[in-house]
Amino acid sequence: MAVFKKRIHFFDADAAGVLFHGTYFNVCHSVFESYIASQNKYHEYFSSSDFGFPIIHTEATYSAPLFPGEEVEINLSLIEIKNSSFSLLYKIKKQNGDIAAEIKIVIVSIEKKKWQKIALPPFVREMLNQL
Numbered sequence: 791m792a793v794f795k796k797r798i799h800f801f802d803a804d805a806a807g808v809l810f811h812g813t814y815f816n817v818c819h820s821v822f823e824s825y826i827a828s829q830n831k832y833h834e835y836f837s838s839s840d841f842g843f844p845i846i847h848t849e850a851t852y853s854a855p856l857f858p859g860e861e862v863e864i865n866l867s868l869i870e871i872k873n874s875s876f877s878l879l880y881k882i883k884k885q886n887g888d889i890a891a892e893i894k895i896v897i898v899s900i901e902k903k904k905w906q907k908i909a910l911p912p913f914v915r916e917m918l919n920q921l
Contacts, residue, residue: 791866791921792828792866792867793863793865794821794825794863794864794866795861795862795863796817796820796862796864797862798856798859799858802858803857807858809856811850814882814891817880818880818895821864821866822895825921826917831913831914834913835914840902840903841899841900841901841902841908841911843897843914844897845896846896846897847894847896848895850891850893850894853888854888854891855890856890860885862884862890864881867879867921869894871910871915873910874909875896875898875907875910876910877895880892880893880894880895899911
């Protein structure tokens with residue numbers, strides 16, 4: 791598991807003054823990018839002309855609102871690795887430890903020219919096994 795902190799910004803709020811539901815996915819993506827960078831794999835993961843990693847499934851459970859100015863903790867963990875895909879779980883916690891949301895994301899490895907599934911590259915498996 792990897793742990794990250796993030797402050798909720800005013801521009802992320804909706805008309806009700808809470809974090810917009812779609813922005814939770816931006817938060818998660820930025821956490822995953824930070825994790826990849828911490829593993830020194832950022833360029834390798836995002837800049838290959840041969841393979842890519844699109845998200846193919848997401849689900850979210852929202853349990854408590856998040857407000858601008860709040861600092862949250864995001865716990866990133868690996869749910870599962872398959873031959874050509876992997877699943878991640880993000881637990882977003884309020885300062886008091888309550889879970890505000892749980893986000894699950896499935897990512898698949900593809901060959902870009904044909905847009906077909908391929909086996910996960912070894913560096914991705916290695917990086918994910920550090921979670």
